[in-house]
Amino acid sequence: xxxxxxxxxxxxxxxxxxxxxxxxxxxxxxxxxxxxxxxxxxxxxxxxxxxxxxxxxxxxxxxxxxxxxxxxxxxxxxxxxxxxxxxxxxxxxxxxxxxxxxxxxxxxxxxxxxxxxxxxxxxxxxxxxxxxxxxxxxxxxxxxxxxxxxxxxxxxxxxxxxxxxxxxxxxxxxxxxxxxxxxxxxxxxxxxxxxxxxxxxxxxxxxxxxxxxxxxxxxxxxxxxxxxxxxxxxxxxxxxxxxxxxxxxxxxxxxxxxxxxxxxxxxxxxxxxxxxxxxxxxxxxxxxxxxxxxxxxxxxxxxxxxxxxxxxxxxxxxxxxxxxxxxxxxxxxxxxxxxxxxxxxxxxxxxxxxxxxxxxxxxxxxxxxxxxxxxxxx
Numbered sequence: 001x002x003x004x005x006x007x008x009x010x011x012x013x014x015x016x017x018x019x020x021x022x023x024x025x026x027x028x029x030x031x032x033x034x035x036x037x038x039x040x041x042x043x044x045x046x047x048x049x050x051x052x053x054x055x056x057x058x059x060x061x062x063x064x065x066x067x068x069x070x071x072x073x074x075x076x077x078x079x080x081x082x083x084x085x086x087x088x089x090x091x092x093x094x095x096x097x098x099x100x101x102x103x104x105x106x107x108x109x110x111x112x113x114x115x116x117x118x119x120x121x122x123x124x125x126x127x128x129x130x131x132x133x134x135x136x137x138x139x140x141x142x143x144x145x146x147x148x149x150x151x152x153x154x155x156x157x158x159x160x161x162x163x164x165x166x167x168x169x170x171x172x173x174x175x176x177x178x179x180x181x182x183x184x185x186x187x188x189x190x191x192x193x194x195x196x197x198x199x200x201x202x203x204x205x206x207x208x209x210x211x212x213x214x215x216x217x218x219x220x221x222x223x224x225x226x227x228x229x230x231x232x233x234x235x236x237x238x239x240x241x242x243x244x245x246x247x248x249x250x251x252x253x254x255x256x257x258x259x260x261x262x263x264x265x266x267x268x269x270x271x272x273x274x275x276x277x278x279x280x281x282x283x284x285x286x287x288x289x290x291x292x293x294x295x296x297x298x299x300x301x302x303x304x305x306x307x308x309x310x311x312x313x314x315x316x317x318x319x320x321x322x323x324x325x326x327x328x329x330x331x332x333x334x335x336x337x338x339x340x341x342x343x344x345x346x347x348x349x350x351x352x353x354x355x356x357x358x359x360x361x362x363x364x365x366x367x368x369x370x371x372x373x374x375x376x377x378x
Contacts, residue, residue: 004060005084006051007077020057028053031134034151034158035106038132039063042103047094047123049134052078054106059087066102070095070248073271093269095248096122096170103128109135109142115191115249116141118171125167133159172256177228179206182235186226187256189249193225193286201316201342202229202286208337208344209284209314211236217281220244220306222273222299227254227265229284234263238282246271273302281308286316293322304330307349315345 009025017036022028032050039054040061046054048069055065055078067082067089069075075091082089092098096119097105105127110116116135120142123131132150135141135157143149147159170189177184177198188195194202206229211217216239221230224243234241243258243265245251251269258265268275283303287296296315300323303313313331317323320336320343327334331347338344 002060002085004053004056005081006053006056007081007084008051017057020060022053024051029136029156030153031136031151031156031158035132035134038150038160039104039106042129043101045097045100045102045105045126046078047097047105047119048074048108049078049106050108050136052081054132054134056081056085056087060085065090066100067091068094068097071271072246072248072269076271093248095252096167097126099126099167101128102126103130105131107131107133109133109137110191111137112191113141114171115189118190120145120161121164121168122170124161124164127163129163131161131163133161135159170252177203177232179203179232180236182232184228184231184235185257185260186228186231186253187260188226188253192247192250192253198228199286200340201318201344204337204339204342205229205284205286205314205316205344206232209282209346210312211238212281212311214281215239218242218278218308220276220280220283222283222285222303223287224254225250225286227257229286230265231257231261231263233282233284234261234265241265242268242276242280244268244270244273244276273299273306276302276306279306279308279311281311282314283307283311284314289318293326296323297326300326300330303347304349309349311349313347313349315347317343317345320345 004022006024011025013024013027015022029050032053036057039058042063044058044063044065046067052067055067059065067078079089079091105123107123139152139157142159147161150160151158173188173195175186175197177186219233219238219241221243224245227243230241230243243254248269251267285299287299323345327347334345334347
């Protein structure tokens with residue numbers, strides 16, 4: 001049987017997992033080493049396994065596999081690994097996991113207990129035979145459920161669940177965001193960033209931003225989450241508003257909120273800002289705080305290319321030093337607004353500055369973005 005090659009770095013660590021040799025950089029996480037022997041010979045939905053490895057291993061054993069995910073970056077990483085191994089990739093962005101003829105659904109547990117409970121219930125209604133849950137975030141987190149423990153170790157557990165006959169409703173939450181005399185009804189789901197109310201940093205940004213004057217300015221809500229930023233801009237006179245996020249759970253909420261508000265807007269599911277077309281008068285973003293700067297760098301460089309002359313970029317940050325240096329390079333400087341432990345940086349496109357061409361997204365960058373989503377704002 002051919003080797004499985006995982007593009008998770010530059011290393012060449014080799015591991016023998018049953019009759020399959022896996023070549024990766026950092027090694028296969030323990031929970032997946034235990035998972036792989038349970039796969040093979042049946043219709044499989046791989047819903048977010050590490051690097052798509054569950055689907056890769058099952059495909060090598062003769063299974064028909066669909067890779068599905070709510071994170072665009074993670075789904076693309078799985079597709080790249082399938083192509084690297086010469087495996088035809090049937091890949092679908094999906095939330096919730098869609099019922100089909102899947103005998104088995106493999107689900108990677110989310111760090112958030114509430115989000116995990118939501119996705120597990122949806123996955124169980126999508127499977128005909130079983131759901132295998134790989135939890136790399138802690139031991140025994142689902143011990144009080146009806147799941148069966150297949151294996152466990154320090155900081156990880158592998159579970160098996162029976163399917164559910166009926167699909168449960170999504171656990172929607174609701175709050176009202178009030179800012180600048182505007183009230184917006186916001187629906188959210190577990191695992192999203194600030195699901196119970198408008199976060200302090202975003203509120204500061206909305207209170208201090210200037211919606212450019214003119215004939216209905218074009219606005220980008222970059223990393224939009226619930227879409228509350230774009231909705232407030234719409235109420236304050238924006239013309240076209242574009243919403244983009246890596247996370248389909250967030251965009252499901254965003255779409256619901258736009259419909260409830262009777263607002264128009266283009267919604268894009270992608271981890272790459274370059275998927276958005278055209279230029280903007282206003283770009284607003286609240287990038288993940290607890291991650292490397294790769295995602296933030298791609299956001300700022302995109303803004304430097306796509307702001308119209310006289311347009312403004314607003315960014316919410318916790319630690320501004322890196323951002324100040326980056327904005328100085330891209331825009332020549334920025335305004336600084338501080339409040340309640342947050343900093344809003346505002347930069348304007350006053351002239352056409354030479355911006356180095358952005359290289360194509362690398363496999364390494366895809367992995368970092370998928371990991372950043374789990375550690376950051378989710």
